[in-house]
Amino acid sequence: MPDTMRFLIRASGARRLIAVMDDTKLAEYYTEETGDGSLAGALVLGRVERVAPAMGAAFVDIGQPQNGFLPLAEMESYTQNSGAKPLATGQELIFQIKKDAHEQKGAYLTRDVALPGQHIIYMPFNRHVGVSKRVSDEAERARLLAAGQELCGAEHGVVMREASLHAKPADLREELAELKARWAEIRQKAEFTRAPAVLYRESVLAALLRDYAQRYRVSITCNDAVNRMPAPPTGLMWEQVNDAELDALWQASRVDVQLQEALARRVSLRNGSTLVIDEREALTTIDVNSASYLGDAQGDMALKLNIAVCDDIARQIRLRNLSGIILIDFIDMHTEEERAQVSERLMAELSRERVKTVVHGFTRLGFLEMTRKRTAATLREQLCVPCEKCHATGYRQERDKKK
């Protein structure tokens, strides 16, 4: 029987707070409001504002303060595959947002639309058949590849997700038909819409359910009626409670306490060690401090401690929704074999989540280097604003130190 993921959903008006509990730990947290939030994965009707071959990009008005960014290199292969004409200023086209706008950068766009379902990802504009990297067994990969080719002929592309391993061919065909119908609706909506406009976006809850309901038993506790939910949880364990009951559960699950921990720079762990997590613009660093735990112990104590903190590191990365380059400074180890053991443990701990992470191994200076796909705002971006007092540096000038 798979593990249970428990969703606590606190609704008030148009706002929903979603706490994803993995056992007793808060694993993910989202605030969702109708009309804002992340647009990653959304389909938009955009107007091409400028094609800049020298910059290798086109800039597209998608109704945000900054124009969306479309790499022309991707456009070339797309044009070859789909027989579409090259881009021209003023054109109104359907784009998919791959990454949300972030600080000075506009949203990252693609023309190669991908619509994810529970078992497959449907790609109307290409003919590529792929298999999720989560499926590692060669025989199973070959089987899914064949199933995918049979499913879509040479008409369009598809990625077989891990969940497709146990799906019946009829279920896959049905899901493909649903995704095709959704795409047809989106195209039709585009015909009658003026750019810029959002044509389709999936709610955070719907995306969570799509990704987790296949791998875990999902239970939902909510203070809202099922017909007001953005994704009616059909077939899932679902209970509606009143506000007071939800508040009690929220408190008993220590959601707010765990959120506070995840917003702090320093995290104290059970064994006396600490993690110091610094989110910077270019990268995030995580420093493992042995504190009182290690003392001056010898032997494989460093290895033991590093292995022991991997679950906390993975949890903080997931809950903070860190993305991009992450460097982890573990306690120094002496052998390659020990470093490999730590990498492996961290990868295993990261495998429960839905965001793609890649552990690249140790750098020459001994940092464990990993990357995590940016999908939505980080926890800090969701819940905090930069400090005005120190201009978000964390420091203020001391008066008598001024010249």
Ligand SMILES: [Zn+2]
């Ligand atoms: Zn400050």
